Amino acid sequence: MTLKGPPMQIREFRPSDAAALAQIFHAAVHGIGARDYRPEQLRAWSPEPAPAAAWARRAADGRRVFVAADTQNQPQAFIELELDGHIDCFYCHPQVAGTGTGSALYERLEAEARSLGLKSLFVEASEAARRFFLRQGFTVETRREIERRGVALHNYRMTKELAV
Template sequence: MRIRSFEPRDAGALAQLFHAAVHQIARMYYSRAQVLAWAPAVPDEARFRARAADGRTLLVAVDEADAPLAYGDVERNGHIDHLFCRPDVAGTGVTAALYTALEAAAVEQGIDLLFVEASEPARRFFAKQGFSLIERRDFEIGGVPIHNYRMEKKLGR
């Protein structure tokens, strides 16, 4: 496994990966209605290309054939918007390695605080990475109640 910057050809694989992660990993923590509200269909590839072009750092963990295993981003303000892995590699250390690379990129950019709205399964992951729980956030997507957790981590310099 290696970690590299996003390439436009990754967009389709990342869209599929996101959808699979929500439908196979998050479904263990959220109801079917919540999962369908969160990810009703595979997102348009253009959303991933646009993400990569808006100034955020978007990294991809890939296997020996350069196929994406996980991806994550950190925005210029320290917000981690996405951190998802393929369901078949969940719990293998791929996401932790990717997170470490994202944190290192944030430090290089002078970011001193990372923050995230973590899903139920991601909350445990981010806690292991040293994030503090700030609050549970209850909201709706398309009229379906769902929740996540605001978490943050101060980065040392």
């Protein structure tokens, strides 16, 4: 896929990516999430970047983590696929949001899901992610009310059947 923005490569996660993923997550929550969520919700969602070790542990639990890296091999976005078809995290740094980077990551994830023989995918999507996943053919099952650090937030349970 040709991206509109800076050249990116889609590759698998490396342990050296962990700190960058923590920063991308935090920047995306506060930069992209600010369009749809109140400041107190953003602080509850990501009060500060998580320790790199936490991200390294996540990536080592069997999930597939794909990273979009720039020409200096620095991560700019990432997406996670759990082996049951759950898309756990999907975050793009605000500087690359809207450039096609997220679409390229999703295409890689869906190809991996198909190679694993998965019949469907599901996600709990934020407002911005809901808009993205609708364009990828997902349907909204329900709006979910959740709580983080005592603050009410919402997201959407979404699913997509994968054609065989």
